[in-house]
Amino acid sequence: MFGGFLLDPIENGDAAVLFMNPSGYTDQCGHGIIAIVTLLIQLRKLPDDHYRLKPDLMSVRLETTVGILETEACWNGQKVEYVRFRNTPVWILYENLTINSSMGPITGDIVFNGAFNFFAELDPIVLEVKPENSSRIIELGGEIKERIQKIGLDISSKEFPQIKGLHGVDFVNVIQKNPTDETKPDQISVLVLGHKQIDRSPCGSGTAGRTGLLYLKGRISRDHIFVNESIIGSTFKAKIVNTDVRANCDTKRACVVEIQGQAHLLGKSEWWLDPDDEIGYRGFVIHR
Numbered sequence: 001m002f003g004g005f006l007l008d009p010i011e012n013g014d015a016a017v018l019f020m021n022p023s024g025y026t027d028q029c030g031h032g033i034i035a036i037v038t039l040l041i042q043l044r045k046l047p048d049d050h051y052r053l054k055p056d057l058m059s060v061r062l063e064t065t066v067g068i069l070e071t072e073a074c075w076n077g078q079k080v081e082y083v084r085f086r087n088t089p090v091w092i093l094y095e096n097l098t099i100n101s102s103m104g105p106i107t108g109d110i111v112f113n114g115a116f117n118f119f120a121e122l123d124p125i126v127l128e129v130k131p132e133n134s135s136r137i138i139e140l141g142g143e144i145k146e147r148i149q150k151i152g153l154d155i156s157s158k159e160f161p162q163i164k165g166l167h168g169v170d171f172v173n174v175i176q177k178n179p180t181d182e183t184k185p186d187q188i189s190v191l192v193l194g195h196k197q198i199d200r201s202p203c204g205s206g207t208a209g210r211t212g213l214l215y216l217k218g219r220i221s222r223d224h225i226f227v228n229e230s231i232i233g234s235t236f237k238a239k240i241v242n243t244d245v246r247a248n249c250d251t252k253r254a255c256v257v258e259i260q261g262q263a264h265l266l267g268k269s270e271w272w273l274d275p276d277d278e279i280g281y282r283g284f285v286i287h288r
């Protein structure tokens, strides 16, 4: 579960959003973007002239802490059928890094996709990404994150100085399939993040990171439609839309990946701040 604070836009966006996860604020949240765009449209929060019925797509610009993100939504007059967003450019910070773990050496890459994540392919015989294995997945993710932190690598972005350190560890089971078959996933993956949490969504920014990584390493072609399945079987589709990009203040080859997914509105609640409530104003976090 992530939260998103909707704020007034200041740079010609339709809205601004600040994401929050159970361990603090976060810069990029793809599943949150899909949810927020769905909410803005379905709750009629946008000016009337924005509304376009399918087959036209509605365009919504969101201001985030990693720049303005362009999104498009398919609106049928009652529901948003899907949202597509262009993730902040993806680039590789460290390639083929081997980390010793209690399950043996694990090799992966640290990628920037709006946050820094370590992506590692695991043979399902060693560890299958499925709900029954979530405790083991969380443990291994925490262990790898700790070891990477201990190595003391410089994990930082020149463009977004507020983004430092490893955000999460993404475990991937690769699925062998015909690359043109979009009905089957290319992989099942799960991101371990924060304080012993796992993402139950396919992770929008992580899907962009993994697709961009495979493209930048020459493992998929530019026109591959990449399907990423979450630990609970939901999917996001990814498409590479720009390969002529440099990032990290022009020091890195990068690419822009578009993610498509669907969100559903589940309820509405209201929160208040009481000026006499010191704890509410200051906020608090209790880590397990």
Ligand SMILES: O=C(O)[C@H]1NCC[C@@H]1O
Pocket: 026, 028, 029, 030, 031, 032, 191, 193, 199, 201, 202, 203, 204, 205, 206
């Ligand atoms: O969809 C996403 O991008 C988010 N899911 C959990 C971690 C990421 O911020």
